[in-house]
Amino acid sequence: MDDQSRMMQTHPGVSLAGHSVQGGMGLPPHVQGHEGADGDGRKQDIGDILHQIMTITDQSLDEAQAKKHALNCHRMKPALFSVLCEIKEKTGLSIRGAQEEEPPDPQLMRLDNMLLAEGVSGPEKGGGAAAAAAAAAASGGSGSDNTAEHSDYRAKLSQIRQIYHTELEKYEQACNEFTTHVMNLLREQSRTRPISPKEIERMVSIIHRKFSSIQMQLKQSTCEAVMILRSRFLDARRKRRNFSKQATEILNEYFYSHLSNPYPSEEAKEELAKKCSVLFLNVSNWFGNKRIRYKKNIGKFQEEANLYAAKTAVNAAHAVAAAVQNSQANSPTTPTSGKLAIQWGLDTGAWQTLCSPQTITSLFSTFLGVTRHNFISTRT
DNA sequence: ACAAATGATTGATT
């Protein structure tokens, strides 16, 4: 209303010149006569029109409807409409131009990528399973019972995915509904207001922007949920399983039978990992923990040490005995063998005496049924 | 419920 009156005042020349709406209520315009084709008559017309517009709210709906129809049917209407649109376009210059182009939001892209990677926004079934499998592999579980471990995770993930999709669909539907509503409204209004198709387009894009910002919030919170789920289920620290009895058995056997240097080589670790059906990293962690904990409190591990020493002895006794016999027979002493202090560390040194005398003694006695001294004396 | 045991992580060190 303001627009209309303003523009009509500013550009009287383009108003409904030469056409009297006044007496033609409900009648097609062409039936009415053209009384004043120039001068006073025209001004009079304009005044009448303005007056009519100003008082339009006082009129009944039927009357207004009829006037609208009369306006729409006027032969000059399309031309007038385009002129008004043009004027409006020019006067509203400042509004547009500022945010015409929209570069793809980097954060939105990050969110999209993550959702895709997690199998939330990707293809329905395969993507999710693949993502779960990948996550399982990355988490480095013990390998044997991954499926049971992660079925819960997968269930929750698909729950998130479902919520995400339904919400997204809801937003999309609402967006479309709203857009069509607004478009219809604007189209309807464009019969009486100078609204160009371009403007409608712009309005639509504004609406889409608004809705996509809502979508972004949805994506954000979905990402958060996935992250929480991940940390809850896949962080190995949180969901850890102790190794099987056999695995710890094998590892302990190696540890105590290499107590003087419990640093398995890469190959040895590989082999142990295979034997225990755990990962290489698990073996490394295990030895790291074992060394530090053993060193920290040797006394506590005494019993265990004896146990495994005995175990290994059963397997190795013959071999050792043979070796001893061999060395007795043909070779001078092994240079390092006399030294019984066991130190750990790397080439750089920093080795400490760690094996208690009792451990050594028990090792020797269980191995060969001789005392440490006896054993040494047999070699020297 | 509590403490001990245990596997993993992290930061520093070498």
Place this chain on the structure above:
DNA sequence: AATCAATCATTTGT
């Protein structure tokens, strides 16, 4: 890159 040391978070044993 491998290891140590401290620490975390869970599991297991009581």
